[in-house]
Amino acid sequence: SQQGEEDPQALSIQEGENATMNCSYKTSINNLQWYRQNSGRGLVHLILIRSNEREKHSGRLRVTLDTSKKSSSLLITASRAADTASYFCATAQDSNYQLIWGAGTKLIIKP
Amino acid sequence: DTGVSQDPRHKITKRGQNVTFRCDPISEHNRLYWYRQTLGQGPEFLTYFQNEAQLEKSRLLSDRFSAERPKGSFSTLEIQRTEQGDSAMYLCASVGGGETQYFGPGTRLLVL
Numbered sequence: 001s002q003q004g005e006e007d008p009q010a011l012s013i014q015e016g017e018n019a020t021m022n023c024s025y026k027t028s029i030n031n032l033q034w035y036r037q038n039s040g041r042g043l044v045h046l047i048l049i050r051s052n053e054r055e056k057h058s059g060r061l062r063v064t065l066d067t068s069k070k071s072s073s074l075l076i077t078a079s080r081a082a083d084t085a086s087y088f089c090a091t092a093q094d095s096n097y098q099l100i101w102g103a104g105t106k107l108i109i110k111p
Numbered sequence: 112d113t114g115v116s117q118d119p120r121h122k123i124t125k126r127g128q129n130v131t132f133r134c135d136p137i138s139e140h141n142r143l144y145w146y147r148q149t150l151g152q153g154p155e156f157l158t159y160f161q162n163e164a165q166l167e168k169s170r171l172l173s174d175r176f177s178a179e180r181p182k183g184s185f186s187t188l189e190i191q192r193t194e195q196g197d198s199a200m201y202l203c204a205s206v207g208g209g210e211t212q213y214f215g216p217g218t219r220l221l222v223l
Contacts, residue, residue, distance in 0.1 A: 101154050
């Protein structure tokens with residue numbers, strides 16, 4: 001079963017604009033991670049935020065976590081064509097770090 | 112390239128045949144995970160190993176599926192008597208001392 005739900009399912013924006021994706025989950029978590037997947041390829045880890053953190057930055061990425069609402073958002077600023085991919089949130093509930101995934105947001109950056 | 116390799120990258124088989132996939136994790140990573148991903152969906156957890164011990168298996172993993180990690184290094188995932196519903200991308204990930212999972216490129220299975 002899938003823990004997270006990403007919103008929107010698909011997003012198409014112009015290059016240079018910001019892209020925001022949201023993730024909601026159902027149970028308490030140890031941490032939440034965002035991954036990117038280019039078409040038909042493996043997953044690349046982007047950023048991890050722990051349950052006691054509220055915001056984290058990495059380059060053009062900004063992640064927020066609201067544990068009271070069981071939700072997270074991923075903001076990509078100044079988007080580039082190379083950001084075109086599917087983005088997944090995944091939650092780890094306990095120390096075995098088994099990840100439970102959402103269905104992903106498909107992001108298309110138009111040149 | 113994350114340093115995790117999977118072989119083969121693609122596999123086409125006929126229903127009823129057995130298939131085996133291999134994952135080579137990043138050297139000295141003690142945790143290894145297998146996931147299955149179908150088109151348009153996120154990965155689903157199948158099983159994971161800490162060193163050579165298989166610590167957890169998903170209910171998704173029917174008796175036709177078996178995984179091993181005999182020396183705590185590479186791992187194999189075998190599917191016996193394949194069914195069309197087994198068609199998916201099979202992903203392997205390894206973890207070292209932290210929490211980040213490093214994924215291989217996956218093995219895409221098509222069962223005809």
